[in-house]
Amino acid sequence: xxxxxxxxxxxxxxxxxxxxxxxxxxxxxxxxxxxxxxxxxxxxxxxxxxxxxxxxxxxxxxxxxxxxxxxxxxxxxxxxxxxxxxxxxxxxxxxxxxxxxxxxxxxxxxxxxxxxxxxxxxxxxxxxxxxxxxxxxxxxxxxxxxxxxxxxxxxxxxxxxxxxxxxxxxxxxxxxxxxxxxxxxxxxxxxxxxxxxxxxxxxxxxxxxxxxxxxxxxxxxxxxxxxxxxxxxxxxxxxxxxxxxxxxxxxxxxxxxxxxx
Numbered sequence: 001x002x003x004x005x006x007x008x009x010x011x012x013x014x015x016x017x018x019x020x021x022x023x024x025x026x027x028x029x030x031x032x033x034x035x036x037x038x039x040x041x042x043x044x045x046x047x048x049x050x051x052x053x054x055x056x057x058x059x060x061x062x063x064x065x066x067x068x069x070x071x072x073x074x075x076x077x078x079x080x081x082x083x084x085x086x087x088x089x090x091x092x093x094x095x096x097x098x099x100x101x102x103x104x105x106x107x108x109x110x111x112x113x114x115x116x117x118x119x120x121x122x123x124x125x126x127x128x129x130x131x132x133x134x135x136x137x138x139x140x141x142x143x144x145x146x147x148x149x150x151x152x153x154x155x156x157x158x159x160x161x162x163x164x165x166x167x168x169x170x171x172x173x174x175x176x177x178x179x180x181x182x183x184x185x186x187x188x189x190x191x192x193x194x195x196x197x198x199x200x201x202x203x204x205x206x207x208x209x210x211x212x213x214x215x216x217x218x219x220x221x222x223x224x225x226x227x228x229x230x231x232x233x234x235x236x237x238x239x240x241x242x243x244x245x246x247x248x249x250x251x252x253x254x255x256x257x258x259x260x261x
Contacts, residue, residue, distance in 0.1 A: 001080065001081075001140060001141055001145055001240050001241060001243060002140075002141075002241070003026065003029035003030065003031050003237070003240060003241060004029065004030045004031070005031070005032065006140075007030075007031045007032070007080050007081065007140070008031065008032045008033075008034070008072070008076035008077050008078065008079045008080060008081070009023075009026050009031050009032070009033045009034070009079055009080070009081035009082070009083065010033075010034045010036060010068075010069070010072055010079045010081070010082050010083070010126070010130060011023045011026070011033055011034070011035055011036065011083045011085060012036040012037070012057070012059055012083070012084045012086035012122075012123075012126055013036075013037055013084075013085035013086035013087065013152075014033070014035030014036065014037055014043065014046065014085065015035060015037035015039040015042040015043035015046055015054075016037075016039060016042055016202075016203050017085065017200075017202040017203050017204075017229055018085045018152060018197065018200065018202060018229050018232045018233070019035070019037070019083070019085030019086065020046055020229065021228075021229030021230050021232060021233040022083050022085060022229075022232065022233040022236045022237075023035055023046060023050060023052065024046070024049075024050055024233070025230065025233035025234065025237050026081065026083075026233075026236075026237065026240075027050035027051065027052060029237070031081065032051075032052065032075075032076040032077075033047075033050055033052035033053075033076075034047075034052060034053045034054075034055055034068075034071070034072030034075065034076060034079065035047050035052060035053070035054045035055065036055050036057035036059065036065075036068050036072075036086065037054070037056070037057065037086065038056065038057070038058060040056055043056070053071065053072060053075045053076065055067075055068035055071045055072055056068075058122075059084075059086045059122030059123070059125055059126050060117040060118050060121055060122040060125065062125060065125050065126055065129060066129070069129055069130070069133070073133070078133050078134065078136075078137045079130060079133065079134070079147070080134065080137075080140055080146065080147040080148070081147065081148055081150075081240055082126065082127055082130035082131075082134075082147070082148070082149045082150070083149075083150045083152075083236055084122075084123045084126055084127060084149075084150065084151045084152055085152045086118070086122060086123075086126075087118060087119045087122075087123075087152065087170075088114070088115060088118045088119065089115075089167055089204060090111055090114070090115050090166050090167055091164065091167075092107050092108060092111060092163060092165070092166065093107065093162065093163050093165070094106070094107050094165050095107065107165065107166070111166065112165075112166045112169075115166040115167055115169075115170050116166065116169065116170050116173070118170075119167070119170035119171065119173075119174070120169075120170040120171075120173040120174060123151055123152075123174055124177065127149045127151065127181070127192070130147070130149065131147070131149065131181075131185055131190055134146045134147030134185075134188070134190045135147075135185065135188035135189075135190055139189055141189075141243065143189070143243055144189040145189045145190075145191070145243055146188060146189040146190050147189070147190045147191075148190065148191045148192075148193070148239065148240050149181070149185075149190065149191065149192040149193070150192075150193055150194070150195065150236050150239055150240070151174050151178065151192070151193070151194040151195070152174070152194070152195055152197065153171040153172075153174045153175050153194045153195065153197075153249065154167070154168075154171040154196055154197060155196050155197070155198050155251060155253050155256065155257075155258055156168045156171050156258065157171035157172040157174065157175045157196060158172075158175075158196070158251075159257055159258040160172075160258070161258050161259070161260060161261055162260050162261045163261075171196075174194055175194060175196070175249050178192055178193065178194040178247060178248070178249055179247045182246050183247065186246070191239075191243070191245065191246040191247075192246070192247065193239050193245055193246065193247070193248045193249070193250065194248070194249045194250070195232065195235055195236065195239075195250050195252055196249060196250065196251045196252065196253065197227060197252050197253065198220065198227055198251070198252065198253025198254055198256045199216050199217070199219070199220065199226050199227060199253075199256065200226060200227035200228070200229065200231075200232065201213075201226045201227065201228055201229060205226065213226060219256060220253070220254035220255070220256045221254060221256060222254055222255060223254055224254075225254075227252065227253070227254065231252065232252060235250065235252055
């Protein structure tokens with residue numbers, strides 16, 4: 001797919017971090033970008049900066065996503081690129097012993113559901129609606145390509161750490177649905193791929209003390225540092241441009257393999 005001003009994109013979580021970097025990278029190629037996010041002030045600022053549109057969207061809420069697509073498509077037309085970066089983290093063991101009583105308690109089901117609802121169901125909620133719009137549109141390449149979906153997993157999908165049961169399950173679900181979605185949409189010329197970032201400089205990570213960030217960066221074989229959001233965005237752009245990339249799950253992690261803790 002050739003990126004240009006004739007192409008529209010939706011980027012979830014586009015107000016900050018990996019999503020913001022991707023929105024900026026696509027816009028630098030002329031793509032018309034709609035940002036789906038709950039961070040209204042930041043999202044509006046990024047959208048204004050790149051000549052895009054901000055849509056206040058909760059990806060886990062169907063009505064909110066429908067309204068977001070209605071606004072985005074009214075502004076830019078049918079999106080041909082859908083990049084899902086919206087997500088949350090959480091840390092809790094499957095069962096934990098209380099210090100005061102010694103009693104063992106199970107992982108909070110509400111916390112588990114919240115992570116799954118945002119990261120996994122939210123991703124599917126957005127991509128499925130985007131795919132429906134893409135397959136109804138005319139092809140944009142001689143190969144018959146109509147669009148591309150890029151999801152964001154995590155290396156935790158494959159080597160989740162202690163306390164990451166909910167997070168790893170949500171990201172593992174994204175990995176598991178990548179190939180079936182690519183196969184579902186193949187006859188309609190829509191591709192689906194997933195990126196698994198390692199330890200990146202996201203807003204959550206940058207809130208940690210410098211010594212913690214340095215220690216995490218040192219764990220990466222090469223380059224021994226945290227990943228940069230523009231590096232994620234560069235891969236997302238390449239996936240858009242390389243039509244042979246389909247049904248793939250790509251680790252972007254400097255060869256790190258996460259230890260149990």
